[in-house]
Amino acid sequence: MADETTANPWDTGDGSMPEYDRFNVVNKSPRRVDALKLALGKGTFTDDEVPAGMLHVKMLWSPHAHARIVSIDTSEAEKMPGVQCILHCNNVSRVPHTTAGQGFPEPSPWDALCFDDKVRFVGDRVCAVAAETEADALRAIATIKVEYEVLPAILTVEDAVAPGAVQIHEHPEPTGISKPEQNLACTLDASVGDVEAGFAASDLVIERTYRIGYAQQSPIEPHIAITWLDEDDRLTVRVATQVPFHSRRILAQVLEIPVARIRVIKPRIGGGFGVKQEVLVEDVPALVTLRTGRPARWCLTREEELVSARTRHPSKLTMKAGVMKDGTLQALSMEVLGNSGAYGAHALTVVSCTGGKALPLYKAPNYRFDARVAYTNLPVGGAFRGYGAPQGFYGVEILMDEIAHELGIDPIALREKNMIGSGDDNPLAVALGEGGEGFPQRIRSCGLPECITIGREAIGWERRGSFDKTGTKRRGIGMVALMQGSGIPGVDMASAFLKLNDDGSLNLLVGATDIGTGSDTILSQIAAEELGVQLEDIIIYSADTDLTPFDTGAYASSTTYISGQSVKKAAAGVKRQIIAAAAEIWKCEADELVAADKAVRHPDGRALSYGDICRSTLYHHNQHQIMDHASHMSYECPPPFAAHFCEVEVDVETGEIKVLDYVAAVDCGVAIHPTAAEGQTEGGVQMGLGYALTERYCFDEKGAMQNASFADYKIFSALDMPDMKAVLVPTYEPTGPFGAKSVSEIPINGPAPLLSNAIFDAIGVRFREAPITPEMIWRALRERG
Amino acid sequence: MIQFEATVNGRPVRWDIPAGEFLTETLRSHGLIGTKRGCESGDCGACAVLLDGVEVNSCVLLAAQASGHDIVTIEGIGDARAPHPIQEAFVDAGAVQCGFCTPGMVVATHALLADNAAPTRDDARHALAGHLCRCTGYVKCLDAVELAAERTAAAKGGA
Numbered sequence: 001m002a003d004e005t006t007a008n009p010w011d012t013g014d015g016s017m018p019e020y021d022r023f024n025v026v027n028k029s030p031r032r033v034d035a036l037k038l039a040l041g042k043g044t045f046t047d048d049e050v051p052a053g054m055l056h057v058k059m060l061w062s063p064h065a066h067a068r069i070v071s072i073d074t075s076e077a078e079k080m081p082g083v084q085c086i087l088h089c090n091n092v093s094r095v096p097h098t099t100a101g102q103g104f105p106e107p108s109p110w111d112a113l114c115f116d117d118k119v120r121f122v123g124d125r126v127c128a129v130a131a132e133t134e135a136d137a138l139r140a141i142a143t144i145k146v147e148y149e150v151l152p153a154i155l156t157v158e159d160a161v162a163p164g165a166v167q168i169h170e171h172p173e174p175t176g177i178s179k180p181e182q183n184l185a186c187t188l189d190a191s192v193g194d195v196e197a198g199f200a201a202s203d204l205v206i207e208r209t210y211r212i213g214y215a216q217q218s219p220i221e222p223h224i225a226i227t228w229l230d231e232d233d234r235l236t237v238r239v240a241t242q243v244p245f246h247s248r249r250i251l252a253q254v255l256e257i258p259v260a261r262i263r264v265i266k267p268r269i270g271g272g273f274g275v276k277q278e279v280l281v282e283d284v285p286a287l288v289t290l291r292t293g294r295p296a297r298w299c300l301t302r303e304e305e306l307v308s309a310r311t312r313h314p315s316k317l318t319m320k321a322g323v324m325k326d327g328t329l330q331a332l333s334m335e336v337l338g339n340s341g342a343y344g345a346h347a348l349t350v351v352s353c354t355g356g357k358a359l360p361l362y363k364a365p366n367y368r369f370d371a372r373v374a375y376t377n378l379p380v381g382g383a384f385r386g387y388g389a390p391q392g393f394y395g396v397e398i399l400m401d402e403i404a405h406e407l408g409i410d411p412i413a414l415r416e417k418n419m420i421g422s423g424d425d426n427p428l429a430v431a432l433g434e435g436g437e438g439f440p441q442r443i444r445s446c447g448l449p450e451c452i453t454i455g456r457e458a459i460g461w462e463r464r465g466s467f468d469k470t471g472t473k474r475r476g477i478g479m480v481a482l483m484q485g486s487g488i489p490g491v492d493m494a495s496a497f498l499k500l501n502d503d504g505s506l507n508l509l510v511g512a513t514d515i516g517t518g519s520d521t522i523l524s525q526i527a528a529e530e531l532g533v534q535l536e537d538i539i540i541y542s543a544d545t546d547l548t549p550f551d552t553g554a555y556a557s558s559t560t561y562i563s564g565q566s567v568k569k570a571a572a573g574v575k576r577q578i579i580a581a582a583a584e585i586w587k588c589e590a591d592e593l594v595a596a597d598k599a600v601r602h603p604d605g606r607a608l609s610y611g612d613i614c615r616s617t618l619y620h621h622n623q624h625q626i627m628d629h630a631s632h633m634s635y636e637c638p639p640p641f642a643a644h645f646c647e648v649e650v651d652v653e654t655g656e657i658k659v660l661d662y663v664a665a666v667d668c669g670v671a672i673h674p675t676a677a678e679g680q681t682e683g684g685v686q687m688g689l690g691y692a693l694t695e696r697y698c699f700d701e702k703g704a705m706q707n708a709s710f711a712d713y714k715i716f717s718a719l720d721m722p723d724m725k726a727v728l729v730p731t732y733e734p735t736g737p738f739g740a741k742s743v744s745e746i747p748i749n750g751p752a753p754l755l756s757n758a759i760f761d762a763i764g765v766r767f768r769e770a771p772i773t774p775e776m777i778w779r780a781l782r783e784r785g
Numbered sequence: 786m787i788q789f790e791a792t793v794n795g796r797p798v799r800w801d802i803p804a805g806e807f808l809t810e811t812l813r814s815h816g817l818i819g820t821k822r823g824c825e826s827g828d829c830g831a832c833a834v835l836l837d838g839v840e841v842n843s844c845v846l847l848a849a850q851a852s853g854h855d856i857v858t859i860e861g862i863g864d865a866r867a868p869h870p871i872q873e874a875f876v877d878a879g880a881v882q883c884g885f886c887t888p889g890m891v892v893a894t895h896a897l898l899a900d901n902a903a904p905t906r907d908d909a910r911h912a913l914a915g916h917l918c919r920c921t922g923y924v925k926c927l928d929a930v931e932l933a934a935e936r937t938a939a940a941k942g943g944a
Contacts, residue, residue, distance in 0.1 A: 031876050038884025039872040039891060041819015041859035048818040218919055220823040220831055221885045270821070270885030271919050302824040516883020516920050675879035675925070682922030683882065710828035710917060718913040718923040726924070 025528040026738045029675035030535050032521040034268070034514070043268040046224045046240045047299060054226070055084050057285050057298035058137035060127040060144055061308060062119035065153035065377035065703035066168070069117045069146060072127055076143040082136030085288045085296075088127040089115040092287065095254050096173040100345040100382070101243040101277040103491055103552055107435040109176035109185060109344040111169050114254060114283050119148070120168055120342035121377050122704040123307035130288040130296055153377040154183065155703050157316065157339045160374035168342065168375040177344060183375045185344030188352055190432035193366030195322075198331025202322030206403055210319065210395045212752060212770045214697035215312040215690070217384050218715055221270020222305040227285040228295035230263070235286055238265045242276045242513050243553030248545045250279045255286055263546045269515035273687070274383035276515065277555050278310045278345060306708040310382025311697070313350050313373065314339040317395035322366075323403055327414045331366040332359060334395060338373035341380035347373040349435045350381065350388035353485075356432040357639075358392025358749075361483050362400070362418040369432055377703050383555060385687065386748040389484055394770065397480040397753035401760065411757070412452060412461065415481050422446040426639075434556075439489045439635045445731040445741065447667025448481060451643035454727050455479065458663040459645035464761060472653050475660070476762025482642040482749045486733075486742035487558030489637040494563035495549035496570040498527060499627035500578065502618065504598050504610030506531065508540045511551025512563035517744055518676040519559045523567045525672055526737050530571035531578075532596040533610065549629060557640075557742030560672060564737035566632035573628030581613050584622055638733045640741045642666040644685070644750035646722075648758040655778030657693060657759065662724035664747055667731050670739035674728055677743045681726035684747025689722075690715045691748070692755040693771050789852050793817070794861030808834070808843035808851050812858055819859035819888045823917070830916035833889040834858050840896040842915070859888035862895055870940065871895055874933035875926070882920035890916045894930050902941075904934055 037043050074086045092115045100108035115125055127144055131137035154160045154168065160183040169180045178186045199205045225239040235257070241247050244264040252259040269276065285296035300309060315338045322331040334355050340347040355369035373381075404411040420426065422443055429441035455461075459477055467475040497509040508527050514520040524538040531537075542548060551563055575595055582600035583590040585608065594601050599609045608616075617624055643665050649658045664681050671677040694714040698706040707713050732739035752770045760766045765780045789800045789811060802811050809832045812820045820843055823831035827845035834843045835857040843851075863869030871894045874880075881887050890913055897904055897912035904912065909930035913923060 029879065032879075032881060034884070035876040035881040036865070036868060036872070038881050038887050039875045040863060040865060040868060041817075041888040041891075042865065043884050044818075045821070045885065047813075047822070219883070219885075220829055220917060220919055221821070221883070222823070269883060270823075271883040273919065299822075302826065302828075516885070518882065676882075679879055679882055679921055679925055682924040683918075683920045684922075686922035687919065709826055710824050711826065715917060715919065716922075717915075717917060718910045718927065721910075721923045724922065724924060 023529060025525045025535055026672045027670055027674065029673050032518055033524055033540060034520055045221060045268045045270055046226055046238050051226065051228045051295035054295040054297050055130040055132065055288055055292065056134040056137055057128055057130045057288060057296055058134055058141055059125055060141045062122060062124040062126050064119055064148055064150050065122050065155065066151040067119050067148040068151065069119065069126065070149050071147045073145040074127065077129060077140035080136065080140040080143065082132035083129060083140045084294065085130040085292050086127065087115060087284060087287055089117045093256060094173060095256065096175065097250060097254050098345055099278050099280055101246045101250065101279045104249060107349050108346055109174060111174040111177055111344050121379055122702065123379060124342060128284045153703050155376060155378060155699065157337050157374045157376060160376050161372065168377065185340045185373045185375055186348035186351065188348060188371045189369060190355065190428065191368045192427055192431050195331040195333045195366045195368040198364065198366035199322040202330040203325045204406060205320065205322045206406060207318065207320040208399055208402060208768060210317045210398060210768045212391055212394045213314045214379065215695045216306050216713065217273035217275035219271030219273055219275060222300040222302060223276065223281045223309055224299040225281045225285050226295065226297045227289040229289060229293060234261050234263055235289060236263045236265065237282050237286060238267055239282050240269050240276055241266055242272045242515050242555055244513060244543050244545050245511060245550050246553060247279050247282055251282050251286060254283050255290065266513050266543045272515035272554060273385045274387065274555065275310050277383040277553065280309060302710060303708040306713055307379060307705050310345065311379050312384040313381035315354065315391040317391065319395045319399045321399055321403055323407065325407065327407055327409045327417045329362055329364040329418045332362060332364045333368035334359060336371040338371065339376050339378065339381065340373045341376055341378045343380045344375065345380060345382050347381060352432060352435050353388030354392035356428060356434065357389035357484055358396045360426045360428045361396065361420055361481060363420055363424065363427060367428055378699065379697065379705065385684065386745050387556065390691065390749050390752060393480065393482055393749040394752050398756050398768065401757045402766065411479060412456060416452065419448060419481060421448065434488050441637055444638060444735065445669055445733040446641055447729040447731040448641035448643065450729045451641060451665035451667055452481065454665045454729060455643040455645040455663045458725060459647060459661060473649050473651050474762045475647060475649050476758045477645065477647050478754050478758030478761055479643060479645045480750050480754045480757065482644065482746055483639040484557055484742060484746040484749065485637040485639055486561035486736065487634060487637055488556045489635050492552045492556060492558045492562045493631060493633040494551040494566040495629060495631040496567040497549050497629040498570045498574045499625060500574060500610060500614045502611060502615050504533065504614060505537045505539060508538050508567065509548045510540065510542045510563060510567065511548045512559050513543050513551065513554040515554050517554065517559065518673060519554065519563065522560055522672045522676065523564060526564050526567045527571045529738060530568050531575050533598045537598065557745045560740050561736050561742055562632055562634060564740060566630050568737045569630035569632060570628050573630060574626060577626045577628065578610060578613055581617050581626060582608050585616055634735065636735045638735060638741045640666060640668045640743055640746045642746050642750065644754050646754055646758050648755065648762055650759060650762045650777060652763060652781055655774030657772065657774060657777065659689065659722035662722050663727065664724065664750065665727040665729050666743060666746060667729045668743035669731055669733035669736050669741035671728050672738065672740050677728055678726040680744045681747045682724060685724055685751060686716045686721055688748040688751030691771065692752040696771050787849060789848050791852055792855045794857055802848055804849065806848045808846045808848045811848040812843060817858045817860055821885055821888060823885065830889045830893065831886050833892040835892060835896060838899060840893055859891060862891060870936045871933040874936060875929040878925045878929035878932050880921060880925040880929040886916055886918040890926055894933055897930065898934055898937060902934065902938060904930060906931065
């Protein structure tokens with residue numbers, strides 16, 4: 001077992017910058033270990049290997065937003081050609097669980113069944129058919145007769161929590177629902193100090209309500225799982241997942257078979273962004289395989305992905321702040337009414353991050369956070385990059401701009417006056433952790449001031465206020481400040497295993513799940529740096545529940561910070577063993593020896609390569625395998641920081657919004673792979689711009705989504721994407737591997753509030769609802785006259 | 786079943802396929818798995834291939850319509866022993882994240898550079914416009930197109 005207290009040779013201890021030129025592999029941008037095979041089309045995604053004799057699953061989805069299933073008649077379908085297995089509420093066990101794909105026990109309510117006798121949104125599961133071909137399955141589905149007792153549908157959160165509202169989860173089995181009779185999946189409150197006293201002592205009290213809608217993660221590879229029985233009759237599941245180990249545990253629960261009988265394999269994943277944390281498509285093909293003995297595949301169509309997978313929780317935020325004339329914050333409160341849709345996956349933890357990630361960016365002596373997340377008969381919320389923080393920053397960062405406007409203070413100056421910084425304690429960390437009380441957090445590294453300085457210069461902030469306001473095209477500039485976290489403190493855990501090979505190369509086995517983030521490369525870089533070898537010497541494999549050690553999975557911006565540290569510890573252990581073996585060969589003291597450049601050197605000039613040492617230990621001298629493993633978890637959760645700036649042009653005749661320039665400056669500590677960190681930032685901004693401007697769910701009066709295709713649910717294309725600049729602002733996080741913090745989620749927090757701020761600067765109209773469409777602008781300008 | 790006869794990646798093929806099958810499925814079921822399924826409605830471009838040198842979305846093209854034509858998939862553009870400079874450029878520019886949309890983008894870049902050896906950034910934007918990517922923000926993909934063009938020009942200039 002590796003030593004937990006391995007000293008970090010670059011740890012400056014006080015957050016100051018280390019000597020970067022001492023890094024050999026990290027903080028550089030080598031070719032990603034998997035990039036070439038992917039560019040060649042050789043990367044093996046779930047659907048790229050098909051077992052012989054595989055059945056295809058298709059689902060009959062609910063056409064009703066809320067209904068009881070009175071009867072299901074599958075008699076005709078059973079006789080259809082190719083049909084092998086039909087699953088529905090009358091032939092599948094009722095096992096309450098959550099699909100949320102979290103650690104155990106999950107903070108999400110166990111309110112889902114594989115198949116229920118009730119449907120709760122248009123697109124809920126009714127009946128699955130497995131057949132020889134997808135076409136056979138679809139033909140069979142068309143013959144299934146379902147009798148529904150249609151119930152009143154609840155299509156807004158306000159209706160959901162109104163007295164006398166029909167109850168969406170009234171069955172006795174679910175557990176963990178906060179107030180099922182009030183349609184509340186969860187409630188949460190936290191406070192520090194006394195906000196009412198803070199408001200009373202303030203020169204200005206400002207209260208605003210903000211609303212932000214549905215959005216979908218939209219990985220280009222949709223959800224897919226392929227299942228089969230291996231020669232030992234064990235269930236093998238190859239699945240596009242962010243959480244192979246949670247998937248295995250939840251499948252065992254749902255299928256009522258032992259964990260030991262299940263193997264989950266994560267192949268290449270075509271993007272996740274949170275939606276593949278959901279254990280959503282494994283159970284049905286697994287049931288088919290267990291019942292028929294045959295391999296089975298279930299792949300969602302794009303329409304199914306948009307309607308029936310998971311989304312970002314729409315939220316209504318009531319923000320209230322008390323400030324002094326000079327801009328000093330006295331009190332800050334946030335009230336959230338969230339929409340979880342038909343099931344409560346991630347409701348509690350997402351909403352806790354809405355407050356917990358966004359409020360502490362600004363220091364106030366008094367805070368209040370009050371959240372309710374309601375069930376509705378609409379698509380289901382889930383994990384989505386940012387995990388509640390985008391909603392929170394939507395409220396906080398527009399409010400800051402509104403305060404600055406009211407007080408006549410520069411928006412940057414207002415933020416600089418109040419923002420958290422290095423050495424500060426996160427004032428809400430204990431009162432509001434993820435889903436409940438948390439752990440104390442002190443900020444040890446913070447590059448936010450530099451991010452703001454760089455961003456204001458790059459965008460040309462001094463031009464703000466000097467644009468011509470008479471033409472049809474009006475320009476404006478805005479900014480936002482942001483933070484996030486690095487892993488879930490006290491919850492996330494990762495482990496790694498390393499072994500040395502005959503030629504000095506090493507196998508690195510991790511449970512960490514590369515879903516396109518680049519973690520296979522980053523973790524290999526960390527191992528190579530610690531061991532003193534090249535990136536090419538590390539052979540990484542991730543992730544497979546039979547072969548790799550545990551990792552909670554790719555979520556909560558945890559992989560670099562948590563999994564990276566487990567790899568670093570395991571590598572340090574292997575390095576110590578390599579040196580010890582050399583000392584034994586040379587009959588000298590280990591502390592005389594130095595390991596670097598894939599060799600151990602004696603002060604007298606002798607050297608043994610890692611390969612020499614490995615061959616000696618494998619075949620000759622004190623025979624053993626040099627190998628080590630390590631686990632890591634953390635009670636610390638260092639936030640990355642960022643400042644985003646943009647310039648927009650609004651056409652006051654058409655309402656068209658053009659983002660002319662965008663600058664995202666981010667402090668992610670030491671970037672292990674700077675190009676990958678920039679890529680995360682650029683991709684996060686792109687996704688955030690869609691959330692800000694184009695991505696929305698349109699429902700008909702019965703709650704059916706009307707725009708479930710990439711033609712109508714508009715994510716940004718290369719033509720829509722503005723020129724942008726991602727700037728990495730280096731700091732050194734002493735608790736992270738080689739000074740690293742997270743980078744993947746923080747960028748998506750920026751664009752939605754930023755566009756409201758920049759558009760306000762351009763046309764003087766404040767939008768408190770996103771996405772902001774040209775029609776909204778056009779109407780608002782006409783109303784203003 | 787119908788007979789599908791075409792040139793695929795430079796080799797003549799004759800396959801029996803179900804009538805009504807789309808070209809993506811035909812290619813994938815014959816081992817050409819680099820052509821991806823992202824939407825099956827012609828919106829995302831992950832399934833792009835070259836049909837007589839022209840980029841098409843194979844998910845909305847009936848295989849029967851492609852019969853008799855010259856088809857190039859991502860596998861025909863380069864392989865591990867001889868990656869195409871466009872593939873190398875996507876790798877070197879950091880344009881590959883999850884990699885699911887990458888084959889389609891490489892195909893699109895191939896089609897662009899065949900027509901336009903010195904594309905502007907705007908040309909590159911238009912060439913990639915039909916290729917949805919949710920990871921990269923397209924910045925490094927556009928860099929990759931420019932890098933591929935530069936390298937191709939340099940190679941020709943040096944020849």
